[in-house]
Amino acid sequence: MTLQIATANRLTDGIVVYLGYDGEWTRHIDEARVAEREDDIADLLIEAKAAAAVVGAYLIDAEIHLSEESSRTIRPQSYRERIRAFGPSIHPAFAKKMVPEHFDPRTDVSAVFMNGI
16 A cells, blocks of 8 residues: 555645645645655545645555654655655756756756847
8 A cells, every 4th residue: 555645736836745644735744744644645645635725636546755863754756746746857056946856967957048049
């Protein structure tokens, strides 16, 4: 069984948000409520879809990583959801948050010129 978190877009500004343990929507994926059991997953989806402050609520697969400092980091399993959580994959300067394995400019950068040259 994979871990699940609820995500949606906030109606007021379209920002990607995650359902937290307090029942509020947060912009930070590390504050998201994590569900693992079937009953918890079903309840999480029902609560997410019933929220009036968001649109397009759905569940995503996620992994939890614990660092040596005991901080919890949630990482979506799909690349699409990592982009929604952490920002574009074009350069770390444009990211919402620094995630070392999300983008490696030493290997992922190629020159792009707007004039086609």
